[in-house]
Amino acid sequence: MARHLRLIAALLTLGALTVTACGGTSSDGSTAPPEGDGSNPRIVVTTSILGDVTRNVVGDLATVEVIIPADTDPHDFEPSAQQAAELRDADLIIANGLLLEEGLLATLESAEADGVTLLYVGDVVDPLPWNEEGHSEGEGGGAVATPAAFTDGDEEGHSDEESHDDGEYDPHFWFDPVRVSTATGAIAEAVAQNTGLNADTLNRQAAAYQAQLAELDTALEAQFATIPAERRLLVTDHDAFGYLADRYGFEILGTVYPSGSELAEPSAGDLAALAELITETGVPAIFSENIASPELADALAAEVGNEVAVVELFSDSVGGSDSGAATYVALMRTNAERITTALG
Ligand SMILES: [Zn+2]
Structure with a gap:
């Protein structure tokens, strides 16, 4: 037993030396792992998009699992049984x-009931309410809207503690x-509070990522501005x-699926009405999405006729x-290119 422990200690030392030798990422010269007890914190993220954001915040301090x-x-x-665990x-x-x-809601609620800390990011980003037609209701209200300043206010006055889980x-x-x-700032704070990882490092990494996001916003604004408002x-x-x-002054003319998710199928009448709207407005493209079969978008395009293209976006x-x-930033840039090419 004692021999085993010594062997483990030797291996750990070797591991630490290897990290020191080829790492070099630590700017303050410290070689100690962030966790005092040596166990890695377990950060689990539901969506791949928030997983990417979280990885940018956490860097190589810990592993981030995406469900x-x-x-x-x-x-x-x-979730599978293993993912629920x-x-x-x-x-x-x-x-x-x-x-x-x-589909994850029951599992999340049961984990929370078991004492796991949960950050619902949507609750802290001043979410937009759906309006009666199902589209989100921003301040701009359509095609002539100009982007708000990057540091926007909190007009709706949602409290961070408020729960937005009623589909509103x-x-x-x-x-x-x-x-x-x-969201990046909130994730850094939650990770620091719940994992014991170094808060200064997390904040520094979060700030670097936020600079990338500000750059992304500026680039998208410039790119979308090349599409005529109408x-x-x-x-x-x-x-x-x-x-x-x-944010960028588009109008949602219509969606193939009538509600905010793809859980409800559109009727033939819904599709015919949307096809008519597309013909009337002369919209040149229908955007399908990477998370679903393009079957219905293709059917809609067929109903409209040959002059409308089906272009895939990442949603x-x-x-x-x-x-x-x-990655999230790549997703946004690729979408922007495809939208600008299709509509510009
Ligand atoms: Zn969705």
């Missing part, structure tokens, strides 16, 4: 909330990089792009490693 894989619809994703054993769960992960709010806040910047009309598979519309999950959308 919902790339190119997968988070609205109806159900991972969630139960987490030191911190980071979830989108606002009813995005409907649009959960797709990541299409606004300013809100993702707010052509900034989006027809998408499901109603995921309300925050993009609100509720990042894409695979060769997709050009494997």
